[in-house]
Amino acid sequence: MNTVSVQHQRVLSGMRPTGLLHLGHYHGVLKNWVNLQHEFECFFFVADWHALTTEYENPGIISESTNDMVIDWLAAGVSPGSSKIFVQSRVPEHAELHLLLSMITPLGWLERVPTFKDQQLKLKEKDLATYGFLGYPLLQSADILVYKAGQVPVGEDQVAHVELTREVARRFNHLYGREIGFEEKAEAAVSKMGKKNAKMYREYRKSYQEQGDAHALEVARALLESQQNISIGDKERLFGYLEGSGKIILPEPQALLTKSSKMPGLDGQKMSKSYRNTIALRDSADDIMKKMRTMPTDTARVRRTDPGDPQNCPVWQFHVVYSDEATCEWVQEGCKSADIGCVECKQPVIDAVIAELKPIQERAKEYIEDPNAVKAIIDEGCEAARDVAKDTMEEVRKAMGLG
Ligand code: TRP
Ligand code: SF4
Secondary structure: OOOOHHHHHEEEEEEOOOOOOEHHHHHHHHHHHHHHHHHOEEEEEEOHHHHHHHHOOOOHHHHHHHHHHHHHHHHHOOOOOOEEEEEHHHOOHHHHHHHHHHOOOOHHHHHOOHHHHHHHHHOOOOOOOOHHHHOHHHHHHHHHHOOOOOEEEEOHHHHHHHHHHHHHHHHHHHHHOOOOOHHHHHHHHHHOOOHHHHHHHHHHHHHHHHHOOHHHHHHHHHHHHOOOOOOHHHHHHHHHHHHOOOOOOOOOOEEEEOOOOOOEOOOOOEOOHHHOOOOEOOOOHHHHHHHHHOOOOOOOOOOOOOOOOHHHOHHHHHHHHHOOHHHHHHHHHHHHOOOOOHHHHHHHHHHHHHHHHHHHHHHHHHHHOOHHHHHHHHHHHHHHHHHHHHHHHHHHHHHOOOO
16 A cells, blocks of 8 residues: 555546547546546546557547547536646657566566456457557556556456556565665654654554554555655655655555446447447437437337336436436336337437537537647646656656666
8 A cells, every 4th residue: 555645636547549439438437537627636648559559550540539539528528727638649758667667567467457358359350469458557557657646537447457557566666666775764754754743653653564553554644745844755755664665656546436337328238339329429419319219219119009118228228317307207107108109208318418418519619610729738738747757757767777
């Protein structure tokens, strides 16, 4: 648990640019990002290098999607005022850290990441027996660690990647966090905290190290965080000293598990581009109407007079997301008694989806019509991200003897 609490507040996440965003992204990811940005310092980026690991034969889709994806983020409410929005390949520090981490990452750690074999099986039409694809999760680790992010909002399928990141960070700190005279420097730093705080720090440290008291560890971290008189370097030392290991250069991040989106696709499976069951954030009202009118319903309802069961109907799942209680009751009763028809039943969700997307599409239109504004937002985000990433790399190089 070598998490440096100073950076604990920093949130980072990325998305691969592989096509237009849809309602699944909106409900599963973007709404969550929008909420997080009010509370934390957020870094959100387009993971174009990650997209290349699977789309290397068709890279056109990546450059096409990058700009549109940022526009959709902005339209969904991700705010450049609160978040840094940038593109991975424009911050070369990600690549440098990936390379350096690759030196200390055992091959077995990568081969054992479940997505490695799963995706190879799932995407059989692609040759994913590549060096880059094996390194996919390690590149993700570099993405996270180069910003010393504390929290990483991801879906269930990505938790193993954050777990790998923690292991790699631990190994890095273990190998390179030992500086000459660490103990003396740490003790000197403790003294700088003032008598009372120093005494508390020592007591908590002792409780943690001798009795494994996790609460003491937490309180001591909070104490450190509140210290204004000591330098960042000393703080890092003291976080490490707390646990006895050495200096913590790359703090371990936590996965911030996003509840899996309840957003079903048009066919009742999870909404996903590969299932061709999506409603894109850019779909016109007409498209939405057409898509939803042809949506399958409970197959037991062959004729209008046959009763149905919402439980067996993808339209019902849309009601769960979009409709109020009264409407849901109306569906349940009307469907089971054959009082309402499917066309009628679909109308409230059609209206709700169109209404939900209307303001998003209006905002998207403004950005589409002003490409310079989008470019400026991305430029600024890249620059701000690079500033942070450069600082980390300086520390990393120094720690590895690459001064
Ligand atoms: N692998 C992630 C996905 O497919 C995208 C991603 C790349 C990411 N780098 C990241 C997510 C860093 C969180 C943090 O969804
Ligand atoms: Fe589905 Fe509604 Fe038709 Fe019932 S009435 S089968 S819930 S669309």
